[in-house]
Amino acid sequence: MLNALLSGDLPRSRGLTLILLAILVGLAFAPFLFPGTRSLNTAATICVFIVLVASYDLLLGYTGVVSFAHTMFYGIGAYGVAIMLELWPASWGGILLGSLAGLAVSIALAFVIALFSLRVRAIFFAMVTLAVSSAFMILASQLSGLTGGEDGLSYRVPRELGPAFKLIDTEILGVKVDGRLLNYYLVFLASAGLVLLLLRFVNAPFGRVLQAIRENTFRAEAIGYRTVIYRTIAVCLSAGVASLAGSLMAIWLKYTGPDTTLSLTIMIDILLMLVIGGMGSIYGAVLGATLFILARNYLQNLMDIGASALGDLPLLPALIDPDRWLLWLGVLFILSVYFFPSGIVGRLRAGR
Amino acid sequence: MTDQTASQTETAAPRAPLSERFGKWVPYLLVPVFLILGYLLIGSGPTWATLTLAGLAMGMMIFVMASGLTLVFGLMDILNFGHGAFISIGAFVGATVLLSAGGWTGADSVLLNLGAVLPAMLAAMMVAGGLGYVFERVIVRPVYGAHLKQILVTMGGLIVAEELIRLIWGPDAIPLPRPEAFTGAWIFGMVAIEKYRVYSVILGLIIFLALLWVLGRTRTGLLIRAGVENGEMVEALGYRIRLIFILVFVAGSALAGLGGVMWGLYEQIITAQMGLDVLVLVFIVVIIGGLGSVHGCFIGALLVGLLANYTGYLMPKLALGSNILLMVAVLMWRPQGLLPINKQ
Numbered sequence: 001m002l003n004a005l006l007s008g009d010l011p012r013s014r015g016l017t018l019i020l021l022a023i024l025v026g027l028a029f030a031p032f033l034f035p036g037t038r039s040l041n042t043a044a045t046i047c048v049f050i051v052l053v054a055s056y057d058l059l060l061g062y063t064g065v066v067s068f069a070h071t072m073f074y075g076i077g078a079y080g081v082a083i084m085l086e087l088w089p090a091s092w093g094g095i096l097l098g099s100l101a102g103l104a105v106s107i108a109l110a111f112v113i114a115l116f117s118l119r120v121r122a123i124f125f126a127m128v129t130l131a132v133s134s135a136f137m138i139l140a141s142q143l144s145g146l147t148g149g150e151d152g153l154s155y156r157v158p159r160e161l162g163p164a165f166k167l168i169d170t171e172i173l174g175v176k177v178d179g180r181l182l183n184y185y186l187v188f189l190a191s192a193g194l195v196l197l198l199l200r201f202v203n204a205p206f207g208r209v210l211q212a213i214r215e216n217t218f219r220a221e222a223i224g225y226r227t228v229i230y231r232t233i234a235v236c237l238s239a240g241v242a243s244l245a246g247s248l249m250a251i252w253l254k255y256t257g258p259d260t261t262l263s264l265t266i267m268i269d270i271l272l273m274l275v276i277g278g279m280g281s282i283y284g285a286v287l288g289a290t291l292f293i294l295a296r297n298y299l300q301n302l303m304d305i306g307a308s309a310l311g312d313l314p315l316l317p318a319l320i321d322p323d324r325w326l327l328w329l330g331v332l333f334i335l336s337v338y339f340f341p342s343g344i345v346g347r348l349r350a351g352r
Numbered sequence: 353m354t355d356q357t358a359s360q361t362e363t364a365a366p367r368a369p370l371s372e373r374f375g376k377w378v379p380y381l382l383v384p385v386f387l388i389l390g391y392l393l394i395g396s397g398p399t400w401a402t403l404t405l406a407g408l409a410m411g412m413m414i415f416v417m418a419s420g421l422t423l424v425f426g427l428m429d430i431l432n433f434g435h436g437a438f439i440s441i442g443a444f445v446g447a448t449v450l451l452s453a454g455g456w457t458g459a460d461s462v463l464l465n466l467g468a469v470l471p472a473m474l475a476a477m478m479v480a481g482g483l484g485y486v487f488e489r490v491i492v493r494p495v496y497g498a499h500l501k502q503i504l505v506t507m508g509g510l511i512v513a514e515e516l517i518r519l520i521w522g523p524d525a526i527p528l529p530r531p532e533a534f535t536g537a538w539i540f541g542m543v544a545i546e547k548y549r550v551y552s553v554i555l556g557l558i559i560f561l562a563l564l565w566v567l568g569r570t571r572t573g574l575l576i577r578a579g580v581e582n583g584e585m586v587e588a589l590g591y592r593i594r595l596i597f598i599l600v601f602v603a604g605s606a607l608a609g610l611g612g613v614m615w616g617l618y619e620q621i622i623t624a625q626m627g628l629d630v631l632v633l634v635f636i637v638v639i640i641g642g643l644g645s646v647h648g649c650f651i652g653a654l655l656v657g658l659l660a661n662y663t664g665y666l667m668p669k670l671a672l673g674s675n676i677l678l679m680v681a682v683l684m685w686r687p688q689g690l691l692p693i694n695k696q
Contacts, residue, residue, distance in 0.1 A: 066503045116683055121643075123431055123499050127635040131676060134632045138672045264628065268511060275504060323523065327515035334508040337501055338494060 005196060007203040011283060016348040020283060023290050027188060031181050032173045038297075044184055046293050047191040048249045053273045054198050054285035055241035060271075061279035062202050063234045064214030065118075068267055069129035072136045073110065073239040075261035077102035077246025079140070079147055082256035085155040092158050099247040103240055110239035114232040125235075137262045152257020161186065161251065187248050194241055199282050201237065210234055211280075268326075272333050278343025287344050300325060379690035383654050390662045398542035403661045409549035411657025412556025413618060417611030418634045418641075418649050419563060420604020426580040426644025426693055427600050431499065434487055434506040435608055435634065436627030437513030441483055442476035442609025443616035443626060444521050447528045449475045465531035473613050480609025481602045483513075488601045510628065517624040525623040528616050552614055559607070560650055567646065576600060580644055580693060636675050640682045642689025651690055652682075 003010065011017040026033060030043035052074055059065050080102025084094040117128040140147050147153065159165050165179035175181070201207055212220040213227050221227050250256045260266075269292065277288020300322040307321050319327075340347055387404060394400045421435045453468035491509045495501040530548060537546045567573035578586045579596055587593045615630060616622040637656050641648025656675050664671040682690060 060500075064500050066500060116680060119687060123503070124639060126431065126433075126503050127639055128679070131632050131636050131679065134629075135673055135676050142669075142672065268507075271504070271507065319519070324515055324519055327512060327519065330508050330511035330515060334491065334505055334512070337504045337508065341501070 007196075007200045009199055009203045009282070011349075013349045013351075015351075016283060016287075016345060019287060019348075023286060030188075031175050031184060035175055040180070040184060042293060042297050044187050044252045045249075046290050047187050048245050048252065049270075049273065049289040049293060050286050051191045051194045051198075051245040051248070052242055053270055053277070053289045054195055054282045055238045055245065056270050057274055057279060057282060057285045058198060058202060058210075058234055058238040058241070060274060061281065061284065062207060062214060063210045063231055065231060065235065066123075066126040067129045067235070067238075068126060068264075069110075069113065069133040069136075070238070070242050070270055071262055071264070071267045072129075072133040073106040073242040074246040074249075074266070075136075075140065075256075075258075076106045076109070077243030078250040078256045078261045079153075079246075080105065080243070081247045081250035082153040082155055083146060085157065085250075086153055090156040090158050095158070095247070095251060098250075099244060102243045102247055106239045106243035107236045110236045111232065114235040118228055118231050118235070133262075133267070134264070137258060137264075140262055141258050148257070150258060152255060152260070154255045157183070157251055157254055183252060187252050190244075190248055194244060195282060195286070198241060202282060206230075206233075214280075272329050274343075275333055276329075276336055276343055278340075278345030280342060281345045284343045284345040291344075296325075379648065379651055382690070383651060383658070386655060386658050386662075390658065393666055394662070398544075399665065401543045402545070403665055404658065405545060405549050405553070407658035407661035408654065409552040409556075409618070409657070410660060411654040412553050412560075413611055413614045414630075414633050414637050414656060415556055415650050415653035416559055416614060417608050417630060418637045418653060419559075419646055420600075420607045421634055422638045422641065422644055422646065422649045423576070423580075423600050424604050425638070427576060427583070428496070428597050429499075430492060430496070430502055430506075432492070432506050433503060433631070434491065434509040434513065435604075436631035437487075437510045438480040438484060438605040438608035438627070439612040439615070439630055440517055440622075440624055440627035441513065442480040442612030443528075443622045444517055444526070444612075444624075445479045445609070446472040446476035446613030447526055447616060447622055448521075450528065450531070451526075462533045465533040468531055469534070469617075473610055476609040476613045477606040480612070481606035484602045484605025484608075485598065487605070488598060492601075514624045514627070521624075523624070525621050527621050529620060530617050534617065548617065552618065555614070559610075563646055572596070572599070633675065636679050640679055640689060642686075642692040644693045645689065645691045648689055648691035 011020055027043055027047060031040055034040070034043070052070070056067070056070050059067050059070075077099065080100075081095055081098035084098030084101065085091070088094040113128060113132060114125070117124040141150050143149075144151075156162075160179050161183040162179045165182070167177045167179075167182065171177070202210070209220065209225050209230050212223070212225070213230055217227055246261060249261070253260065273288035273292040274285055275288075277286070277291065278284025303320050303322040303325060310320070336343060342349075390404065391397075391400050394403065417435075417439055420438075421432060424430055424432055424435075449472035450468055453472070487509060491505055492502065495505050534548045534551060537544045538550075539545075565573075567577060575586060575591055575593075575596055579593055583593050586596075611630075612622075612627070615626070619626075633656065637649060637652040639652075640655065641650070641652035655678060659674050659678055660671060663674040670677075686692070
């Protein structure tokens with residue numbers, strides 16, 4: 001049963017199993033274990049980013065294609081829901097239609113980009129996606145009539161997903177069973193489903209071909225696989241899942257703007273999460289996203305305390321200033337590409 | 353049978369080189385075609401002249417930044433995302449020198465202004481070049497031959513470099529006023545010609561010609577070109593191709609630093625992430641030109657600069673996507689770029 005659910009890709013390491021279980025339990029019971037708006041928000045963000053990073057792993061880790069347009073697809077999904085909910089406020093139809101529209105646009109766009117750049121050389125893809133996604137970002141802020149420009153869009157979700165809705169009157173373990181709780185479980189279950197779906201894809205024969213292409217494109221082609229077609233499908237798939245992750249984020253946040261969906265900063269975050277967590281394994285994405293977001297939300301406070309404790313020393317306080325945490329992550333990122341290309345998950349699996 | 357094929361090849365022979373020769377020149381003709389089309393569409397001489405100059409200036413600046421990247425790719429097969437870091441660092445070092453020159457930049461004397469700008473450019477080139485050396489040794493060298501790791505590692509280098517800039521110079525954008533002699537415009541009748549743009553075009557042209565001279569007329573250039581076509585053979589002939597690698601990498605980084613100063617003076621404001629922003633344009637230019645080709649890079653840069661300014665005037669809404677559209681069109685026509693190099 002478990003084997004079928006995980007598509008035969010078990011964690012294969014005691015440490016990894018424990019960590020994954022902890023993440024699963026933590027996320028599944030987040031509203032009860034960590035009550036409070038901020039921690040629930042963190043948990044939902046972790047859920048969405050696990051999906052987003054896992055879908056990126058399909059490209060970078062499994063196929064060996066570097067894309068810088070992943071946030072673009074994420075943003076398309078988010079804006080799809082946002083625009084539809086702006087048209088039909090607080091409707092389930094808006095959510096459904098928006099997600100589907102975002103999905104369709106993302107896959108179509110991914111297909112066109114893949115066709116143009118993968119046809120020639122796979123490394124074109126990195127450059128072309130960087131160019132396209134930055135143009136898209138400017139476009140989104142220019143078309144303010146549709147997207148709300150720099151301010152973004154705020155909209156209402158269906159009443160059942162808001163704090164005003166009460167499912168049952170009694171409290172469970174001291175937590176009100178309201179729409180916000182429902183909303184969280186919608187995000188959580190959808191994310192879990194998408195992650196399992198991705199696991200299914202990468203462990204199917206299709207995923208094996210992708211890995212073969214990553215290891216040796218020439219040989220994969222010689223065996224008889226049309227590498228361009230496989231790569232294109234991988235690009236479209238990962239764009240589609242990213243778009244759905246964007247829709248989930250839009251439903252959770254009730255706000256969509258360029259900074260929360262499209263910016264290059266998020267793209268770099270995704271890259272860091274995946275490489276530090278471990279490329280080439282969906283569990284790496286789970287680990288990376290969880291650690292990164294927890295660190296961003298809580299470690300920065302620690303750095304702040306450290307920086308003020310060091311007080312008047314020269315340079316040192318500036319080095320551990322919370323705003324400079326990306327510096328350390330960047331260094332960690334470079335080191336992990338050199339020394340642990342399979343990230344934390346790879347280390348855990350090797351050292352069992 | 354043999355006679356027949358022989359006669360066929362004979363009749364076909366004169367035709368093929370003609371189309372080949374013509375085909376080779378088509379990319380070069382694109383720039384004049386763009387100029388004429390722009391004139392026809394804009395319809396007003398003075399506006400056209402202003403826009404053309406702006407486009408050429410922008411193109412030249414992008415060329416200065418892109419030439420290093422394309423050579424590094426051609427010679428070493430390295431796609432260096434860290435190139436953006438050299439642009440930013442160059443701009444910040446240049447700005448520091450310029451701002452510390454104090455009165456010299458504000459003085460109404462060309463000599464004093466040059467006395468501030470030239471050291472700024474030299475300092476930017478030296479620091480960016482030195483950083484390039486470190487970058488090559490520490491970050492790029494361990495990952496030769498692995499594209500995926502190269503992209504990741506150089507991107508990591510770019511992130512770290514950006515953060516270091518924020519650490520040293522602070523997180524805010526720094527305004528960078530142009531020196532007196534570079535502000536304002538000459539006015540010929542209806543045409544206003546901005547001085548700084550003229551200077552950028554001249555400097556860009558000098559660098560382009562110097563690059564052509566080095567590549568085409570010197571022994572080092574010969575080795576570089578040979579290395580681009582077939583590095584192993586150059587090594588087998590007894591040349592240490594590693595030294596050529598490093599030389600090109602450092603020179604390319606220095607040019608990126610110089611481009612950063614030029615761009616900073618053009619925009620009159622510098623930020624830590626400007627390198628990544630400009631890098632997008634640089635990539636488009638390099639793809640359009642054909643990875644590794646200096647000529648192609650030059651043409652691509654001019655096309656991108658001209659198109660950005662023409663469409664910015666004609667159809668402001670389209671201006672954002674114009675470069676992408678140009679890239680798509682070029683890739684549809686020539687999937688390897690305008691002037692691809694033949695790798696062995």
